[in-house]
Amino acid sequence: MTARYCSLAQQPAPVFAPGLAAERLGALMSGRRMWVNGTVLHYYFFDEETDGSVIPVPGAGGPRRVSWVGGESRRDVVRDCFREWQDLGIGIAFTEVADRSEAELRIGFQQGDGSWSAVGRDALLAGLNERTMNFGWDLTAPGERATALHEIGHALGMQHEHQNPFAGIHWDDEAVYADLAGPPNHWSRDRTFFNILRKLDPAEVNGSVWDPHSVMEYPFAAGLILEPEQLRGGVHPPGGLSPLDKEFVLRWYPPLAAPRPPALVPFRSEPLSLAPGEQADFTVEPPETRAYTVAVFGASDCVVVLFEERDGEPRFLTGRDDGGTPDNATLRARLVKGRRYFVRVRLYSAWGSGRTAVMCW
Known part of the structure; x- marks a missing residue:
């Protein structure tokens, strides 16, 4: 007897900029x-x-x-x-x-x-x-x-x-x-x-x-x-x-290395030394309540996601995927003093001689 099979819905093929290596x-x-x-x-x-x-x-x-x-x-x-x-x-x-x-x-x-x-x-x-x-x-x-x-x-x-x-x-x-x-x-x-x-x-x-x-x-x-x-x-x-x-x-999805990643301090750039598929995690504890920007710099394709800790659990706030584009991912969100946030950067690939980094300001 024929088995019942999983039936994925057909999705359009991804469109990337022409000429990518x-x-x-x-x-x-x-x-x-x-x-x-x-x-x-x-x-x-x-x-x-x-x-x-x-x-x-x-x-x-x-x-x-x-x-x-x-x-x-x-x-x-x-x-x-x-x-x-x-x-x-x-x-x-x-x-x-x-x-x-x-x-x-x-x-x-x-x-x-x-x-x-x-x-x-x-x-x-x-x-x-x-x-x-x-x-x-x-x-x-x-x-x-x-x-x-x-x-x-x-x-x-x-x-x-x-x-x-x-x-x-x-x-x-x-x-x-x-x-x-x-x-x-x-x-x-x-x-x-x-x-x-x-x-x-x-x-x-x-x-x-x-x-x-x-x-x-x-x-x-x-x-x-x-x-x-x-x-x-x-x-x-x-x-x-x-x-x-x-x-x-x-x-x-390897086990998380530490309960609290290193801090991403406003206005201080943090270099990223990642191989393709690797990820860097940071915490942000805002010194004041206001709108903040988180951005990646350098010749790279990345996914950047911002989470807010609620009841001890990271909850998604916003994210950006710059893969295949000439731009770097930039996020903007209102962060509240006294709360803890997580920034997670996963690298697709990097090229060129310039350094890749992430900054919050």
């Missing part, structure tokens, strides 16, 4: 969806009391009404899977919130809409009333816990492993189209191509080798793969986090 472009492709380390991702379950039990959806014959609300047993599976990822010791934390406006990840359980998630920071593109993740079937059924682990992997920025070009898979395209067109998926050819047959850019994938044991790998029955010969009998991942899954997220 290959190394710079590769760094942008690999890191553009990743969160800055130290981010607390707040997740929210659509709720009957606060959102209503049904959501109007346009359809043939007039609007129909479907539920985005999941039962407590299904929510518990998702909560448990968030804990499993966090318990790896990664520098990303997950916190459930009861207010949709506080959540970066908003989770629905619309049956029949498939299971899917925004990939990494793409979640920030969704409107406040929109889902960033959906579970379209019963997660409490045997073997379906892996679906929740898989979608959270997407939320962390991971891609489908079977689309890794290093896998060397040669599909029987028409057999794949026919298989996915039938139950239980009922996919169009476009959806099948985007989620299965399309090869990812080598810079986008989860690693430089194919991982058949990854939780981001689909299971496939015999008869869909022509080559390599050993895969003609199908692909059968175990359904849990593989060693390479863990290695990937710990590389992007």
Whole structure:
């Protein structure tokens, strides 16, 4: 029987300025969806009391009404899977919130809409009333816990492993189209191509080798793969986090080195000595309440994010991604004396002989 598969929504390809060096472009492709380390991702379950039990959806014959609300047993599976990822010791934390406006990840359980998630920071593109993740079937059924682990992997920025070009898979395209067109998926050819047959850019994938044991790998029955010969009998991942899954997220989100990073003092430049993908963290304790500017200087592509500490937890205030542009990231925000803030700078790439630095004033 064909498995149920995660169905990512097709997104337009990123547009970068023409003429970017290959190394710079590769760094942008690999890191553009990743969160800055130290981010607390707040997740929210659509709720009957606060959102209503049904959501109007346009359809043939007039609007129909479907539920985005999941039962407590299904929510518990998702909560448990968030804990499993966090318990790896990664520098990303997950916190459930009861207010949709506080959540970066908003989770629905619309049956029949498939299971899917925004990939990494793409979640920030969704409107406040929109889902960033959906579970379209019963997660409490045997073997379906892996679906929740898989979608959270997407939320962390991971891609489908079977689309890794290093896998060397040669599909029987028409057999794949026919298989996915039938139950239980009922996919169009476009959806099948985007989620299965399309090869990812080598810079986008989860690693430089194919991982058949990854939780981001689909299971496939015999008869869909022509080559390599050993895969003609199908692909059968175990359904849990593989060693390479863990290695990937710990590389992007290593444990935070210290509870309080060094201070970023107003009007004093702090040099950044970062390799591609590395991050520098600073605290800001403003001496007075006013509008402040935080900016990066130098020949570099960076993501800069400003957080405010609330109840011992960093909460997102504002951020800027200057990747692929000729400009440097600049943030402006009103900071309050007596409160603590965090500035996190993740480097895509740097070039030239000039020094890269960050300053607050």
